[in-house]
Amino acid sequence: MTTLVPFDKALAAYDPAMGLEVHVELNTNSKMFCGCPTEFGAEPNTQVCPTCLGLPGALPVVNHKAVESAIRIGLALNCEIAEWCRFARKNYFYPDMPKNFQTSQYDEPIAFEGYMDVEVEGETFRVEIERAHMEEDTGKSLHVGGATGRIHGADYSLVDYNRAGIPLIEIVTKPIIGAGEKAPLVAKAYVAQLRDLIVALGVSDARMDQGSIRADVNLSLAPKGSDKLGTRSETKNVNSLRSVERAVRFEVSRHAGILNEGGKVVQETRHFHEDTGETTSGREKSDAEDYRYFPEPDLVPVAPSREWVEELRGTLPENPTAKKTRLQVEYGFTDLEMRDVWAAGALPLIEATVGEGVAPQSARKWWVAELLRRANDAGVELAEVGVTPAQVAAVQKLVDAKTINDKLARQVFDGLIADEGTPEEIIEKRGLALVSDDGPLIAAIDDALAAQPDLVEKIKGGNMGAIGAIMGAVMKATRGQADAGRARELILEKLGLS
Amino acid sequence: MPEISRDEVAHLADLARIDLSDAELDHLAPQLAKILESVASISAAVSDDVPATSHPIPLTNVFRDDVVTPGLTAEEALAMAPATDQQRFSVPRILGDEQ
Amino acid sequence: MTDLLKKSAAELAELLAEGSVTSVALTQACLDRISEVDTGDNGVHAFLHVDAEGAIAAAAASDARRAKGELLSPLDGVPIAVKDVLTTIGQPTTCGSKILEGWVPPYDATVVARLKAAGLPILGKTNMDEFAMGSSTEHSAYGPTRNPWALDRIPGGSGGGSAAAVAAFEAPLAIGTDTGGSIRQPGAVTGTVGVKPTYGAISRYGLVAMANSLDQVGPVTRTVLDSALLQELIGGHDPLDSTSISEPIPSVVDAARLGASGDLTGVKVGVIQELTTGEGWQPGVMARFDESLELLRDAGAEIVEVSCPSFEHALAAYYLIMPCEASSNLAKFDAMRYGLRVTPDGDPSAEEVMRASRDAGFGDEVKRRIILGTYALSSGYYDAYYGQAQKVRTLIQRDFAAAFEQADVLVSPTAPTTAWKLGEKLDDPLAMYKGDLATIPSNLAGVPGISVPAGLADEDGLPVGFQVLAPAKADDRVYRVGAALETLLEKKWGGPLLDKAPVLEGVAR
Numbered sequence A: 001m002t003t004l005v006p007f008d009k010a011l012a013a014y015d016p017a018m019g020l021e022v023h024v025e026l027n028t029n030s031k032m033f034c035g036c037p038t039e040f041g042a043e044p045n046t047q048v049c050p051t052c053l054g055l056p057g058a059l060p061v062v063n064h065k066a067v068e069s070a071i072r073i074g075l076a077l078n079c080e081i082a083e084w085c086r087f088a089r090k091n092y093f094y095p096d097m098p099k100n101f102q103t104s105q106y107d108e109p110i111a112f113e114g115y116m117d118v119e120v121e122g123e124t125f126r127v128e129i130e131r132a133h134m135e136e137d138t139g140k141s142l143h144v145g146g147a148t149g150r151i152h153g154a155d156y157s158l159v160d161y162n163r164a165g166i167p168l169i170e171i172v173t174k175p176i177i178g179a180g181e182k183a184p185l186v187a188k189a190y191v192a193q194l195r196d197l198i199v200a201l202g203v204s205d206a207r208m209d210q211g212s213i214r215a216d217v218n219l220s221l222a223p224k225g226s227d228k229l230g231t232r233s234e235t236k237n238v239n240s241l242r243s244v245e246r247a248v249r250f251e252v253s254r255h256a257g258i259l260n261e262g263g264k265v266v267q268e269t270r271h272f273h274e275d276t277g278e279t280t281s282g283r284e285k286s287d288a289e290d291y292r293y294f295p296e297p298d299l300v301p302v303a304p305s306r307e308w309v310e311e312l313r314g315t316l317p318e319n320p321t322a323k324k325t326r327l328q329v330e331y332g333f334t335d336l337e338m339r340d341v342w343a344a345g346a347l348p349l350i351e352a353t354v355g356e357g358v359a360p361q362s363a364r365k366w367w368v369a370e371l372l373r374r375a376n377d378a379g380v381e382l383a384e385v386g387v388t389p390a391q392v393a394a395v396q397k398l399v400d401a402k403t404i405n406d407k408l409a410r411q412v413f414d415g416l417i418a419d420e421g422t423p424e425e426i427i428e429k430r431g432l433a434l435v436s437d438d439g440p441l442i443a444a445i446d447d448a449l450a451a452q453p454d455l456v457e458k459i460k461g462g463n464m465g466a467i468g469a470i471m472g473a474v475m476k477a478t479r480g481q482a483d484a485g486r487a488r489e490l491i492l493e494k495l496g497l498s
Numbered sequence B: 001m002p003e004i005s006r007d008e009v010a011h012l013a014d015l016a017r018i019d020l021s022d023a024e025l026d027h028l029a030p031q032l033a034k035i036l037e038s039v040a041s042i043s044a045a046v047s048d049d050v051p052a053t054s055h056p057i058p059l060t061n062v063f064r065d066d067v068v069t070p071g072l073t074a075e076e077a078l079a080m081a082p083a084t085d086q087q088r089f090s091v092p093r094i095l096g097d098e099q
Numbered sequence C: 001m002t003d004l005l006k007k008s009a010a011e012l013a014e015l016l017a018e019g020s021v022t023s024v025a026l027t028q029a030c031l032d033r034i035s036e037v038d039t040g041d042n043g044v045h046a047f048l049h050v051d052a053e054g055a056i057a058a059a060a061a062s063d064a065r066r067a068k069g070e071l072l073s074p075l076d077g078v079p080i081a082v083k084d085v086l087t088t089i090g091q092p093t094t095c096g097s098k099i100l101e102g103w104v105p106p107y108d109a110t111v112v113a114r115l116k117a118a119g120l121p122i123l124g125k126t127n128m129d130e131f132a133m134g135s136s137t138e139h140s141a142y143g144p145t146r147n148p149w150a151l152d153r154i155p156g157g158s159g160g161g162s163a164a165a166v167a168a169f170e171a172p173l174a175i176g177t178d179t180g181g182s183i184r185q186p187g188a189v190t191g192t193v194g195v196k197p198t199y200g201a202i203s204r205y206g207l208v209a210m211a212n213s214l215d216q217v218g219p220v221t222r223t224v225l226d227s228a229l230l231q232e233l234i235g236g237h238d239p240l241d242s243t244s245i246s247e248p249i250p251s252v253v254d255a256a257r258l259g260a261s262g263d264l265t266g267v268k269v270g271v272i273q274e275l276t277t278g279e280g281w282q283p284g285v286m287a288r289f290d291e292s293l294e295l296l297r298d299a300g301a302e303i304v305e306v307s308c309p310s311f312e313h314a315l316a317a318y319y320l321i322m323p324c325e326a327s328s329n330l331a332k333f334d335a336m337r338y339g340l341r342v343t344p345d346g347d348p349s350a351e352e353v354m355r356a357s358r359d360a361g362f363g364d365e366v367k368r369r370i371i372l373g374t375y376a377l378s379s380g381y382y383d384a385y386y387g388q389a390q391k392v393r394t395l396i397q398r399d400f401a402a403a404f405e406q407a408d409v410l411v412s413p414t415a416p417t418t419a420w421k422l423g424e425k426l427d428d429p430l431a432m433y434k435g436d437l438a439t440i441p442s443n444l445a446g447v448p449g450i451s452v453p454a455g456l457a458d459e460d461g462l463p464v465g466f467q468v469l470a471p472a473k474a475d476d477r478v479y480r481v482g483a484a485l486e487t488l489l490e491k492k493w494g495g496p497l498l499d500k501a502p503v504l505e506g507v508a509r
């Protein structure tokens, strides 16, 4: 086993080059080449037909909407759209692939030569897009027996072809070089921005946890200053943003370890393990990986007219960089605030929260100051922390109505993350409502004033700062549920100062 | 034009997932060599500027609307399977990785 | 054999219309003939599966419709046989292969669905070379079909079953498929009519592919008019086949009727020099060809010579494109979802089961073509083989385009020889492949072609075919000229060529 080289040390000696291949499952009603539905989670083998089951004699017909989505993705990635392109067969045997070839595109992708500007810690990296092409998904195997439920060591497998034939767009970057120690962040930011773009386009459910966006991370190292790319590893199906970052980190350390020991990196696929943060060896790429591509004779070429392409260009959402600038101005965020918002991946969440009627600064405060900490503690992305923009808005409304205060709101978020119900239910269950009834407040104030006559004198003498200490005692007595504004009013009233 | 050896035929059979016996290899290799020899002239038959024809009748942009159409029931889909379990196709243990 | 069986489909449709015969009686007569000549060690063996019950039920339904005057098509009630390469609900579809033994598809091919919708009882599924790979039907995993003219000879292939069924009067109509000549060459060597329509004129949905860019479904009949009637029934656009032609082609039935007048005044007929000169053409084949040409000239046609120099490379291009596409098509037969599963001893992996099943399930010719296609598509060889072959295809299309500038139709013998003896070329694939010389160019170019019986070769007394080719989507021309030649020849012979075929009574016993 190779010793891992600490990330910083590795980057002192080597330059990383990355390639990212992202598969996006489209949210069309029907599959890529047949009329079967695409719903997630249906009973096994109930969304199949002769075509997507690969039955002898069945033929494919291209889904118009899928081509449209592919073109829109291509345009949003600043790609050229092919004037004429074909599907090709990628031939390899695998039980979850009904025809034992994948209908994909080879040397004639629908979109090519694009880019996406990715921002990391205030710095912009241009990730060049080599191509975006259309293809179909495979079926899904359930591995039975053996110790792990994983493919290795299983006794047999059970295949469900519901997913087979669902349209995929595969987006491939050119080698990303020059990111240095920011490489893991660039990789993560690229996938995150790509996901946001896909969401904005409305072409996919964009759920990494359900596999509707899947990233393959290719990485190689070259000695610093060398202009030759090293041998790459391909880490497959990384299914969260955080894992993208971790996979790059791990592979940098692993490659550096091999190279430092004078070894040779093997070109192979690897698997990322969420639990350990490590990758393990998959399948070695060899001569056997000869996909024998050739143009799909059962499908005719796709030749999008320029009119159609321009029409689709007109349907694109706002460019993400322009949108970021616009929102910063609209929301009145400082550069520093915006940088934190961006780094946290909070902008779309804040935008949605503002859309629910919350003031931008309040929305920012909840997402970046409060919820980000919880996401980090849980090791998940902010978007996956377990609270939705609508819920943040609901909590803010309760604060505005003085049902709760900010401090109690934090406990409501705890309850939301723990799935305890709606904010109102959580307040009820946890007994979080603010005490603004004068009765209990007056009792607490009387106790506090009686306990600290020296403070009373100070206040009466004009030292208003001493009110804070009285308030502290009142809060303590009401377990933080006192309505602070009302309590203050009542204190002043008691002392005859109002 | 490269010759096709017995080893190469064995490799191709491997790629094509066919377990050829030694006898089959002995029989097939020379036949394939002969067939390849007979088609060898093709490599010099055309100049570079001739475009390729992948489809005999030129058509483009044949699409279907994104509409769900009736498919098969699970029972129909699984009826001819060599083995099934839990409404799925049962296949022997899979070596190697998902693609 | 009843005289009924000798009638053409068009005549049978008239008899059904007059009420002088019922579809049940007609269908039963076909089934009886099948029992009489098809089975046993020396039988014709045109059928792999006979669906007597289903055919009779469909015939009864047709008779019931007729009683109510609600006919579905001009051929409603006329029985038909279907090549076992088209999927059929309720009947096995094996493609002549062990790997699909017993496979009953859950869906109908579009052509089959159209036959059912038109009211034609389907007698059964006809024999073929495994996955349509061959020119003799000897590569069927279920044993060869025998030529009704000489039971020790091949019926052509791959659709020898459909051609023999029609030639032996077991069915008035049959469906064939033609990738490199598999309708026309069996037609030629069995004395029947076979048409390969324009690529895309008939849906391929449900046709188990050999070479998708070459495969074409077409009619197998005893008369040109019957082929035309059948093509109009099964042809036309199919949204399930992306390569299906959406615009209508001119009526082929009208063209066949026009041709039957025997007048070809003003029609320019081009004789393809590359397919009528040189070696390998059996003298008896050329004699009948020349004779037919003279008849066309007498009928008013202008005969010109045309040259298609790229045809020289057609065979090589075909024997690269076809195995390349086939190697990929046949990958789906992997023992996972359907078909034969062979499980080796021990604890085999999915991959080992695939290998063993494919070894046991595929025959020699299929393995040859899969290996050849795998080779030609491998990286490093793709450009030299598949890439070049696709370019040759362009040249062949250009040759056709130039020739059709000079002539309305092109002609040649359908096949260079008459039927050979069973087993004669079985282990010499190259010799077998050469039989497709004249038919292959039209598949590469996608243009329509017909084979019409042109008489018997003097040296062996076996049938010879005359091929007529036309530009893409001008299928009407092959019907017109084919029908004219048929009329002229039958006038000369005093009846159909098949009248001279052996009666075959009791061969199945």
Ligand SMILES: [Mg+2]
Pocket: A104, A135, A170
């Ligand atoms: Mg892909």
Ligand SMILES: [Zn+2]
Pocket: A031, A034, A035, A036, A047, A048, A049, A050, A051, A052, A053, A165, B071
């Ligand atoms: Zn489907």
